[in-house]
Amino acid sequence: MFNFFKKKSNGVEVDAAVDGKIMPITDVKDDVFSTKMLGDGYAIKPSDGHVYAPIGGTISTLFPTKHAIGITTEQGLEVLIHLGLDTVELKGAPFTVNIKKGDKVKRGDSLATMDIKMITDKGYDDSAIVVYTNMKLLKSVSTINSGQVTHGQKVQTIEFN
Template sequence: MFKLFKKKGISVNAVVDGQLIPITAVKDDVFSEKMLGDGYAIEPKNGEIYAPVAGTITTVFPTKHAIGITTKDNLEILIHLGLDTVNLEGKPFKLMVKEGDTVQQGMQLADMDLEMVKAAGYDDTIIVVYTNMDLIKDVSEIVTGNVIHNSEVQIIKLND
């Protein structure tokens, strides 16, 4: 899908198996109103989180609920593990990466204990946000429905 555009953009893959939804459907205004940037979200079927792109890990929050990746084209991507999960102080997350690590697209980044997140009363939706929108010319529409990690979900075209 979208193979025609691969040379003209950055292919962004699903970070987890689950139900792909538009970022505008996320139950948090910061994400749904695109205050941090555009992107997509997945209601996960499991807690295995994978890199949507190749790049360098530039941010790992101390509470392990969010990971930042920067691509070779300087696109900054934030992977946010659940809503308000910062309050869980890192307990449901096991990270496989640290700041400065180089990752390949599809490499496992983390494990998230979905049951622990839900039992604590939090939403386990995984959000992927492109935070430096000034570099972006176009973000392709997503096709909602079931996705498998490492399958392409969006194409990002950068400004010339």
Template sequence: MLKNIFKKKEANTDLIAPLSGKVIPLGQVPDQVFSQKMMGDGVAIEPADKQVVSPVDGEVVDVFKTKHAVSLKTDGGAEILVHMGLETVELDGKGFDIQVENGQKLKKGDPLATFDINTIAAEGYKTVTPVILLNGEEFAMSNIAGEQDAIAGEDVLFHIEKK
């Protein structure tokens, strides 16, 4: 029993799709902050559905006040950003329903948020959702998904390994 208490947390993990939709390379995201990987490497999804789920087992680090993004930390320490739409900070929460709070523990596939892709698009914003590994200096990505359709909570977008 004591062995389990002191068990080292596994740093390597698969990151699953937080949304259903078409996976696109980060370099094709029409926003330089993401396409030039200023925040980190990752992929993006053009969502086909409004439900956003946790892509990893871990903890909610920060629900942005404007509800357009959630950052997570895996049990192994990798930091992940799910940024719903582009420039959507300007909507000040309109079209977003966050279903988690800071410090909450999550498993892959647990609900994070819903985001009304029709409202976001009607307001003139792009719904493409970057999924970013924020601490790439400590972790590496491999087996990165190409352009394909992904199902939220099921399909692996990339593997994360401790450097």
């Protein structure tokens, strides 16, 4: 009746950051991501260039080259949204960001756009990768089911220690 004895869930759902085809992070064609050197997460081969916050928090990192955005949640989890592989070499050209360091964002807020045609025309992989970089805070990360997703769709559950 009052749920006094109901165990409190420590799980948080994470949304798709872009529209496209989702895959496990282990399928990314870059060893830094596929071996989970930076942490666990997922990747999406985008169908358009709009990038949204997969989780709420504060923008804690914004690379000058605009290819990577970090969000720190209230629980202290650091979530990195990495746009493309080796796209740092493009010096920010294909990216437009709508946020700045220190901004508070809610799940689903627009963060950036990326010109996926420019990225792929220059020979780069345009995958958007979401990585939980301080894994010591997490007890578990759910597996990813490959397939089409749209931004805002729940795609992964993470559980805190």
